[in-house]
Amino acid sequence: MLSRTVQDYIRVRRAAGFKFEAQAGLLRSFAAYADARGEHYVRASTAVEWAGLAAQVPQRARRLWAVTRFARHARADDPRHEVPPPAFGGARGPRRTPYILSQDEIARLLQAARCYGKNPLQGATYSTLFGLLACTGLRISEAIRLRHSDITPDGLLIRNTKFRKSRLVALHDSTRTALERYLSQRQALAPLDDHVFVSLRGTPLIREPVTRVFHDLVKRIGLPQGAGLPRISPHSLRHTFAVRALLACPDGRERIARHMVALSTYLGHVDAAATYWYLQATPELLRDIASCSEHYVESAS
Template identity: 60%
Template sequence: MLKQTVQSYLEVRRACGFELKSQGNLLRSFAAYSDARGKSHVCANIAIEWAGLARLAPRRARRLGEVIRFARYARAEDSRHEVPPPVFGGSQRIRPIPYIFSTDEVRHLVQAASQSGRESLRRYTYSTLFALLACTGLRVSEAIGLRYEDITSEGLVIRSSKFRKSRLVPLHDSAETGLERYLERRRPYAPFDDHVFISTARKPLIINDVEIAFRAAAKKIGLPCGPGMPRPTPHSLRHTFAVRALETCPDDRDHITKHMLALSTYLGHAKVANTYWYLQATPALMKGIAERCEWFVMGARP
């Protein structure tokens, strides 16, 4: 019975646009654990016991947090379901400080990708992909999911991306030129596949391919990495785009609000709060905020 309730919960939330891949696996695991102990409804003690099987404290908190959310849904229909207390603390995952590229680092990364391995389409694929990520702020999954028909005279059409939202991403003339130059080389390579970016096996790129190519290029140019330091990843190119866009934000309050809303829409964020996160996650932006606050307190104008 609990398995059926879990399935109903997942279907409702997925209908709202959530994928819930890992969450679904966790809840199905919890349902199986409960069924094995003869529980057909959420039992707080069993939920805490199951969540406590995780080795790390953040993982235990996350597991129990998923059950708590599920239990609230289930209890609305059947009061026999218990909502466990958050005994392992909050389940909110702490987002790491993003790595922000300098202009020179982006240029060197693209150049390193264009010189990696033997002469082949692979060089053009990853140098074009990294350049596109840097100048558009696309998610990696959005970029590798592009099809020929998604390239229009008005920009890139990002179809049913995260949260099943679609949007149009305008391209600078230089980006259009670079993308068309790549497509001239790519089209004869796999003429029966309409994915924009393909691997040397003539198949659409997968995220693991991109991460491997990125690590090789990052290592070649000596990007800093180490314990306690922000870690550069392909997604860092999206972070960098967002931060650079925020750095151009005007000082006027009304303009700031409009700027943030426009950027949130452009990036495809589900909530504008996800865009504001960059303000607190980026030291350079926080420094600017602190300086403006100081000017305001001192009665001066920035």
């Protein structure tokens, strides 16, 4: 049965270090669909039909892409498996334009966070959390998983991240001081949990409520929102950190290359292309690229 082949593929992917959760669910669904038809091998027509059951085109593309990758793997052992065509286009659409916060906007956001809620722990928690995201570029999932033992003399130890890798993130003295101040206040009000950032009940923060608080703060300080505008989210703080780091990049091809590699490693990107994408994020960076290109052309002519 196709379900057995899918399970073998899932085990291989996970043994290679991938979490493979969403894709595994899609492939199990496809295998059940094919098994119900009595099909023991991937059929392109069946894969397209199954993927087409999704409501939106991007979802259909992602579903079909999951089957396509599986079919390529399975076909290496048995040519009776068919590789589906890209009937719904690429699995990934164009990346949305990020919102890059100014220094003033970050300052106003953190000030509003300090005043958030009726309990002083809420304001201290959210202002410290969002401040940490702004000055380190951490993913929100990485920040809310931090434990006391992850704050080391050398920096923050980010364990088992998005790609199951750990890294060390350096801390500025002012950031370390802010963390220590928060920990002192948090220990007095919620001493039970080992996590750095906790709720009023002393339990670890959850991503969804944190995101709701962030959006509430964005509305309070009047940041631009609406149709056609970049969406502002906690991840915008990471985008902002990356862009500011690129704006500080020194001149010179070799120095730029080293800077990009260092930034990619610091952010925990598994592929440097994810870091280079930020070059498109602001007019300032695009203007600098255009200026360097013009200088190169003029010097070569």
